[in-house]
Amino acid sequence: MAATATPLANGFANGFAHPADPNGTTGPQISIHGRKNSPETGHGRPRTQKKTQEESLLGSLCNSICDHQIGISVNLILLLLLTHNFLPRARRYSSKFLHLSYYNSDIGLYGCGTDDLFFVALWVVVFTGLRVFVMEYLLDPLARLGGIHSRKGLVRFKEQAWLVVYCTGSWSLGMYLMYNSEFWFNLRGLWEGWPFREISGLCKWYYLVQWGFWIQQIVVVNIEEKRKDYAQMFTHHIFTCSLLFLSYGYYHTRVGTIILCIMDIVDIVLPTAKLLKYLRYTTACDFMFGVFIVTWIVTRHVFFPMVLWSIYAHTPTAMPPGCYFADGTMVPSSAIQQYDALGGNEIWGNILRAYTDRTGPICWNPTIRYSFLGLLLALQLIIILWFVMIARIAINVLSGNAADDARSDDEGDDSEVEVDEENPRTTHSVSATKTSLDSAPLEQEVGVEGLTFARKGSPGVRGYRRSSNRNSGGRASGISIPGHGDRKELLGRIGCDKPT
Structure with missing residues (x-):
């Protein structure tokens, strides 16, 4: 039994997410799995049913979490509050989530320890729901007001705007803490008086909330649709969380605060430049990109090396x-x-002292000093490599081209898809006007018995459906047609892509 592809697309219209068709029609999402050299398995045999079921289960779980981030967060927080209010015996545990631990009423400062991890966990949940709420109910209308209507454009705008919102708040608070500290333009103040076993409540809240934010960013990059820069972003977030964990356990919150402020300012300026780009303010985008380059050089190649020098010159x-x-x-x-x-020559035993023995002795030795310095120098090397990429973009701008961030925005072969204001599930391609209306698609006969179906993942943003096809690393799949290895050629034949 065989059927032409175009009637088949109409027949499954109600059961699958459709990509946009440049000719004004819709077709099924296609995933090409050739029998020879299959990209899914890396061998000449198809994937086993068990593996498919396991991946489908994992994909369904990730999709469910993505689609209900606000609901999951609100329910977990309500459950915690109900437990705390109506189960007095549980308050010794629930209070660790809701309040800062280790308060010393004699001096009005807070200590550090393992109980602080509960507070960090709460903020991971808070940021999970807060991020989606701000993006969908505040930033989405703002993006539409600015003339952005494509799905990809809306997603990108909201992601970058969320970074601007958060980093503006975190950087401002971090600068306030530094301005009112002993180490404001005094690098020796970072180390004099160490170990700082007890710190102010605001400083502790800032540090733990920052920690929770970056852990939540790890969750985001793993449950939402993976981008081309997934490996880089995942590594960056792991590195940041590790530094927060180690510096907090070794009572080095002062140097941790100054490094966070040095890094946060760039995460305000660059996303702002991207927002101007999405809003089509090209001149303003290029100007902001210039501000970004200056900010990057001053903070990451002047201020950050000064901190490294202080570790080398002042700590002894x-x-x-x-x-x-x-x-x-x-x-x-x-x-x-x-x-x-006393364990003076130990490394991990001292670095993790706040988590293992917060009242015991803590030792500082040259090995630990050079270990921290080496890690931060490695970070500086990565920053230099990034700056080489930035310099190339700057050269393009000076040559008369528009500024563009080549690191992370490209998501593959996604088509710009317009959002229907009345029915978000209905889409049409913005490139349809560029395609000849009388160019009828060629039909390809496909055996129905050769079709397999799987769920298509969503990245957790309302009304968002990706139209790209990925051979690996994603949860997206629609109709699989064995025996065809050329996606562009096949889509052109059945009318799901531009004819070639």
Whole structure:
């Protein structure tokens, strides 16, 4: 039994997400899995049914989380509040989520420890729901008001605008903390008086909320549709969370705060330039891109190296190697026997002291010093490599081309799809006017028994359906037609793509 492709597309119109057809019709989402050298399996045999079922289950779970991020977050928070209010015996645990732990009423400061991880977990949940709420109910209308109506354009605008909203708040608070601290334009103040076992409530709240935000970013890149820069972003978020974890456990929140502020300012300026690009303010975009380059150079190639220099030059005198006790006394490294007995030469045992023994001695030694310095120098090397890419874009701008960020915006072969204001599920291609209306698609006979169907994942943004086809790394699949390895050629034959 065989059927032509165009009637088949109409027959399955109600059961599958459709990509936009440049000719003004809709067709089924196609995923090409050739029998020879299949990109899905890497071998000449089709994927096993068990593996398909496992991937479908994982994809369905991710899709469910994406589509209900606000509901999941609200329900978890309500469950926590109900437990805290109506189960008094559980308050010893629930209060750790709702309040900062280790408060010292004698001096009005807060200590650090494992109970703080509960507070971080709460903010991961809060940001999960808050991000989607702000994007969908505040930023989405703003983007439409600015003339953005394509699905891809709306998604990109909302993602970048959310970064601007969050980073503006976090950077402003971080700058306020630094301005009112002992280390405002005083790099030695980063180290004098270490270890900082107790800090102000606002400083602790800022640090833990930042930590929760970056953990939530790890969740985002894994549950939503994967982009071309998935590996880079995932690595960046892991690196950031690791630095927060280690610096908090080693009582180095001061240097952590200054590094966060150095990095956050760039995450305000660059997304702002992208927003201007999406709004088609080309001149303003290029100007903001120039501001971004200046900001990048000053913060990441001047201020950040100054912090690295301070670690190298100031810590030997401001933080003499030795073991420091909670009462302020110190055993110097020159007292070799006692120093070794206290674990002075250990690395991880000291770095994680706030999580293992928050009242015990904590030791500082040259090995730890050079380990931190080496990690931050590696980060500076990555920043330099990024700057090389930025410089290439700057050269293009000076040559008369518009500024464009080549790192992360390209999502593949997605077509710009207009959003129907009355019915978000109805789409049409913005490139339809560029295609001849009288160019009828060629028909290709396809055996129905050769078709397989799978769910298509959504990235968790309302009304969003991707029209790209990916051979690997995504959860997107629609109709699989064995025996065809050329996506463009096949889509042209059945009328789902521009004729070639």
